[in-house]
Amino acid sequence: MGYVLEVRNITKRFGGLVAVNDVSMGVQAGEVVGLLGDNGAGKSTLIKVISGVYKADAGKILFMDKEVQIDSPMDALAMGIETIYQDLALAENLNTPANIFLGREKMKKALGFLNVLDHAYMQKESSKILEKLDILIPSLRNRIRALSGGQRQAVAISRSIYWDAKFLIMDEPTAALGVAEQKKVISTINLLKSHGIGIIVISHQMHDIFQVADRMIIMRRGEKVAELVTKNTNADEVVSLIVGAETVTK
Ligand SMILES: Nc1ncnc2c1ncn2[C@@H]1O[C@H](COP(=O)(O)OP(=O)(O)O)[C@@H](O)[C@H]1O
Ligand SMILES: [Mg+2]
Known part of the structure; x- marks a missing residue:
């Protein structure tokens, strides 16, 4: 091989x-x-x-x-090719879904013409990838700052895998x-x-x-x-x- x-x-x-x-x-x-x-x-x-x-x-x-x-x-x-550095490059003040979609946010139309963030979609997709990787994050709404070192690591890994590393x-x-x-x-x-x-x-x-x-x-x-x-x-x-x-x- x-x-x-x-x-x-x-x-x-x-x-x-x-x-x-x-x-x-x-x-x-x-x-x-x-x-x-x-x-x-x-x-x-x-x-x-x-x-x-x-x-x-x-x-x-x-x-x-x-x-x-x-x-x-x-x-x-x-x-x-995804790299997880020691500092993890996560946004401390954002929650888990926002970090998984950081820089690649999903948008939707509101009122037929406004472009807004599709929070429901990002939340659902984040739950799916975390489940697939058997990772438990107490609340997806918590900011990264509130998570443990291991949980942050898990979010960084999930982001890589979600984006098809x-x-x-x-x-x-x-x-x-x-x-x-x-x-x-x-x-x-x-x-x-x-x-x-x-x-x-x-x-x-x-x-x-x-x-x-x-x-x-x-x-x-x-x-x-x-x-x-x-x-x-x-x-x-x-x-x-x-x-x-x-x-x-x-
Ligand atoms: N940006 C840089 N500018 C100059 N020297 C560097 C730079 N990065 C690393 N080095 C030097 O290159 C060598 C290898 O460093 P590095 O790859 O960081 O080693 P390791 O990760 O194994 O500790 C070291 O001598 C280090 O000082
Ligand atoms: Mg080194």
């Missing part, structure tokens, strides 16, 4: 610094790939190349086996959450996987990565240093690859 998303020989420099150096990787439909590495390894830069935030200096991106040009975040979104990138999805909510995010990721979505997860939480990732890619100083099948490795091996085998002699 081919990859939903593949990058080949991606290099990204910031002035003299090579943040990502000749990295190739691919993710299949329904597969979760963990992207690991110490701070500064190049993880965020690599995913920002995929999501259209940065333009690579070299290399190519293939989506559904076709080479694509991703020059902006809008290009990535139009293809179905084929590929999801998650940067530290469980970092700021309590244990119960981390478990919920893990089960949501597994559900997305069963829907055939390809997923890259960046995480420092070894335990979470081992629960969701089919494979792991390890980066160090901008380079891909290992590609592992989760069931054939263990946390000790992964940690030693992350920190590097080099030791200072003497």
Whole structure:
């Protein structure tokens, strides 16, 4: 089977610094790939190349086996590549349906000529997608500000899936959450996987990565240093690859 998303020989420099150096990787439909590495390894830069935030200096991106040009975040979104950043990019003062439809609001005609927001439609559609993803939000009318970290995460994921994401990138999805909510995010990721979505997860939480990732890619100083099948490795091996085998002699 081919990859939903593949990058080949991606290099990204910031002035003299090579943040990502000749990295190739691919993710299949329904597969979760963990992207690991110490701070500064190049993880965020690599995913920002995929999501259209940065333009690579070299290399190519293939989506559904076709080479694509991703020059902006809008290009990535139009293809179905959605990124959930740590800050989630939700509007705090709006409720769940307004966030799911943010920037893509559904309008209707009132009195035959006025264009107004179709709240009923957005509410109904939001309920449907949340139900499909087995996500419980106490009241859709509550502002995002009133929701827990896990619930916000769930709203961000629901928005991506509602808008037909084929590929999801998650940067530290469980970092700021309590244990119960981390478990919920893990089960949501597994559900997305069963829907055939390809997923890259960046995480420092070894335990979470081992629960969701089919494979792991390890980066160090901008380079891909290992590609592992989760069931054939263990946390000790992964940690030693992350920190590097080099030791200072003497
Ligand atoms: N916008 C930028 N300008 C200059 N240097 C950057 C920028 N973004 C990242 N870097 C540098 O690129 C390297 C990789 O960073 P990053 O991709 O954020 O790593 P990670 O996400 O793995 O912690 C680091 O040395 C970082 O300082
Ligand atoms: Mg980062």
